[in-house]
Amino acid sequence: MMFLANLVPMPPLASQHGQDVDRLINYLHWLMLVLFIGWGAYFIYVLFRFRQTKTPKANHLGAQTNAPKVLELVVAGIETLLLLAFALPMWAKLTDPKNIPSGQAATQVRVTAEQFQWNFRYPGPDGVFGRQDISLVSPSNPLGYDESDPAAKDDITPPMGEMHVPVGKPVVVRLTSKDVIHSFKVVAFRTTQDAIPGVPATFQFTPTRVGRYMITCAQLCGNGHAKMAGYVVVDTEEDYKKWLAERSKAGVATSFE
Ligand SMILES: [Cu+2]
DSSP, rough: OOOHHHSSSSOOOBSSSSHHHHHHHHHHHHHHHHHHHHHHHHHHHHHHHHOTOOOOOOOOTTOSSHHHHHHHHHHHHHHHHHHIIIIHHHHEEEEEOGGGGGGGEEEEEEEEEEETEEEEOOOOOOOOOEEEEEHHOOBBBOOOOOOTTTTGGTBBBBOEEEEEEEEEOOOEEEEEESOOOOOEEEGGGEEEEEEBBBBBBBEEOOBOOEEEEEEEEEOOOTTTGGGGGEEEEEEEEHHHHHHHHHHHHHGGGGGGG
């Protein structure tokens, strides 16, 4: 396993679950190597086995056994089993709201993608996000925040393009989009999640290393797509608190001024 990782090094890793992703990528590459060698060897065998001198006349009827059909059914059966017994239950468990840390157990962030920027919103000390309403959307309030909602009073909207999180604590991202489909991708965290207007998606990761990591948009979303970068800054607990305190002093509407 090490051999492949050394040959084609993975990008730096900065999240807890990322090891599993890397391990899966490694397994898949070994599997592909086995398939490549297997099919390559079979191809050479067939070239030799059905050479012209041995079989001068082609047999247009092909295989006369049931083996290929049976094999196809077995493969389809195994794939159905993998999907129903493993993939779907695993996905259901991962996305079950019961398994998403709530309140102070995680850093809660709302991320709203737009052409070609990333908006962030934190719930503030009360841990509750203020209301958002489509009827409040206006040029000065493009995301429809209801600032009269008591829960919104302490909400924090940092300047666009950069979000901060403390190291070692789960981060729960509630992701949506203001206009078209975007995708929140941070390679170092091994996370990719589509941002679909009207269909909020929740996902989580736990950053393991202090640093500044680029968010790239992973869905072609318009002519500014390539420049749609943002940053996740992973701070020490102390630096994060300092940043949050500065943000809440700066007020709520900083990002649209
Ligand atoms: Cu985008």
